[in-house]
Amino acid sequence: VNDTLIIGLGNPLRGDDAVGHRVIEALGDQVPEGTAVRRCEGDPLGLLHLAEWDEADRIILVDAVRSGRPPGTIHHVVLDGYDLPARPLTSGHGIDIGDVVRLAARLHRLPRRVVLIGVEVAELGLGTVPAPATEAAVQRVLGILRAELWGEVAGETPASTVT
């Protein structure tokens, strides 16, 4: 049984939206035992069908974010499913990952800790190559991810940091 679930989200054919997948690729198998790694290309609601979602004590979401900050800016946010506005994230579909987290909270299906590591993106046009600023953020995301995975972070990190 896995206690941690890492999910890389985004459409890998839409430029910078691939950043979640790039992070998962770069992470490879460098994860502690008991860690499940999944990718989600376009059906976030389907994540609630995964056994790993309910098994996990901790879920880490890696996704593209647009809040108007410079491309490559990293948001490290602890989510509780009730502080999210109705449409916080970039998604081409009606039920996006933000709604999935909000829904899961109301279904009492959020684990102890849900973390979003969001990367500010710029280009979401057709293409498989992210912009340099996005690509450069991948290594910094890995650092945050490793601290989440290996470090003593629960209860210690602020609810939200922007780096």
Place this chain on the structure above:
Amino acid sequence: VSHRYDRAIDVEGLARVEGEGSLRVRVRDGRVEDVELRIYEPPRFFEALLVGRDQSEPPDITARICGICPAAYQMSAVNAIESACGVVPTPEIVDLRRLLYCGEWIESHALHIYFLHAPDFLGYDGAVEMATHHRREVERGLALRKAGNAILETVGGRAVHPINVRLGGFYRAPPIERVRSLLDLVGPAREAALETLGWAGGFDIPQLHTDVPLLGLVSDDRYPMESGEIATSDGMRVPVAAFEELVAEEQVERSTALHGRLADGRTYLTGPLARHALNSSRLPPDVVAEAARVGLDVPCRNPFASILVRSLELLYACDEAIRLIEAYRPPSPPSIGVPPGSGVGHGATEAPRGVLYHRYELDAGTITAARIVPPTAQNQRAIEADLRRVVEENLDLDDGDLTWRCEQAIRNHDPCISCATHFLRLEVERS
């Protein structure tokens, strides 16, 4: 606010529909002057990009038109190309295609009933808000969707944009034990579908009567999914190849999706209401008995009751899936050869939202022309006709309630704007 003779309501961006569009209604002197469903999602030019491609490619390319009904695109594509090539798939392959289609109906209907439509009847902004007080029901919707997705994954290789479909059949026949194990999810899903019908049967369903002709597929021995002939509630029945003689499409300024109409100019409707009206006699007696128990009329011409028809079809799709899973023997070979074709092929299937028609013109296996007519494009005029009636019959409602009712009337048809433009903002003007 009530009983104003001139009113204007604008809604920018309809929620809980797939894609982008808007609605604008103008009421003057207590009369509805104008109802326009505007679809502004950019056109996607799929037909043009198919030209010059190999005949083997449309099942994978057209599946990308929609993330909710990709199997429907695949099935209409293979039907059309196989017919151009003179190939008839084996009954085992047809059965496996029908099982794939059952998975898509279950997944799509569960999504629409629970996540897009039910919140309208229960007074919630969406499924997230509904979940606080209807946790058990939302979990039931998720379990149904999971069962549908599992069928798609097992037969199609993955839930969204399946990759196991090819001309002539499938790349691989799924192993018998994997298909049988689907019963662990689909068996309980059948019970969940029955509960869904009872739940939706308890909703306060607004009254509305649509009198437009209904168009759907019919087949002699089964409720249509993966094949059939084109039929209308006027009593017309023609082969799929005559679809374009029956249906015309026209360009209108307000929509990047072509508007479908009958060749004689009349507005028509395709989708669950049409399918059920034309095929209710082909449903098994126990399913018919469940329909009677919730008071579903035959034919049902109230678009607001489409949630009951979808719930009934959900039940039927679970029954069919169970039947097909229990009878499953892997087709061997999993596909039959389809030689390069020359000529014209037509294909139509019953996508969750209605008839999905494809035509391909082939020259030695290369596509020289393609035409795709999705259900939402066909239904735009019928949706506008519904909206006109809804506004006319509910002018006593205040702006907020009338807008809500209009949006609900649109969601009755589960429009997929992405398919149609493959479309929504609501703008009601009562000046």
